[in-house]
Amino acid sequence: MITNDFWLDRWQTGRIGFHQEGVDSKLIEFWPALPKNSRVLVPLCGKSNDLIWLAEQGYHVTGVELSSLAVIQFLGDNDFTYETHQEDELKIYTVKELPLRIIEGDFFRFKESGFDACYDRAAMVAMPSSKRVNYVEHTVARLSPHAFVLVISLRYDGDKNTPPFSLEDSEVKSLWGNQIQKIACEDLAQTNPRYTEQGYTFFEESAWHIPLKNE
Numbered sequence: 001m002i003t004n005d006f007w008l009d010r011w012q013t014g015r016i017g018f019h020q021e022g023v024d025s026k027l028i029e030f031w032p033a034l035p036k037n038s039r040v041l042v043p044l045c046g047k048s049n050d051l052i053w054l055a056e057q058g059y060h061v062t063g064v065e066l067s068s069l070a071v072i073q074f075l076g077d078n079d080f081t082y083e084t085h086q087e088d089e090l091k092i093y094t095v096k097e098l099p100l101r102i103i104e105g106d107f108f109r110f111k112e113s114g115f116d117a118c119y120d121r122a123a124m125v126a127m128p129s130s131k132r133v134n135y136v137e138h139t140v141a142r143l144s145p146h147a148f149v150l151v152i153s154l155r156y157d158g159d160k161n162t163p164p165f166s167l168e169d170s171e172v173k174s175l176w177g178n179q180i181q182k183i184a185c186e187d188l189a190q191t192n193p194r195y196t197e198q199g200y201t202f203f204e205e206s207a208w209h210i211p212l213k214n215e
């Protein structure tokens with residue numbers, strides 16, 4: 001069972017193999033030019049450097065993360081100064097150097113809405129199947145009706161009952177609706193022996209978007 005404690009323990013014990021030192025290449029490749037000051041939501045953000053890249057493009061970025069350790073590491077690693085305040089169960093960290101806030105707490109308690117865009121890397125695939133529909137519904141409810149969405153999904157062979165979970169294309173479409181489109185697919189097992197060494201014959205990483213209305 002993937003509970004909040006599972007994730008807190010992963011951070012406590014430093015088992016954060018999902019964290020990338022750089023900015024995600026698919027984010028750079030597939031993020032469109034949105035109007036400056038667009039409000040971008042990054043659910044389950046960890047201490048991702050993608051937050052910084054998005055904020056540096058001029059967007060108002062809000063990341064939501066359960067683990068206080070992740071938040072503190074993110075702020076410390078990047079030498080950010082910040083202010084904090086509490087809103088019910090959520091602790092809000094407002095970064096001074098960039099238009100960036102990190103909300104520490106359970107994403108399902110986060111109720112702000114009207115975001116213009118959403119970036120999901122390793123968030124949907126972190127959710128167990130029992131919570132995945134709720135996760136996507138809760139995310140979509142945070143967005144404006146014509147928001148841009150970029151999702152990175154994974155599909156691999158074999159059984160694995162810990163995140164990241166493998167999702168069929170049909171499940172991604174049924175979760176996000178017919179407007180989501182697959183825009184790229186890369187079999188990481190072809191380029192990185194790590195995956196074949198772990199027994200995967202394929203390990204596909206796909207990028208999906210819900211395009212802007214005028215595209």
Ligand SMILES: C[S@@+](CC[C@H](N)C(=O)[O-])C[C@H]1O[C@@H](n2cnc3c(N)ncnc32)[C@H](O)[C@@H]1O
Nearest residue numbers: 007018044045046048065066106107121122126
């Ligand atoms: C697989 S990691 C991905 C982190 C980040 N998106 C990245 O690309 O590095 C999933 C993250 O979601 C966080 N998380 C899991 N459940 C959560 C919840 N209910 N609310 C907020 N964060 C959550 C975990 O602590 C973890 O940092």
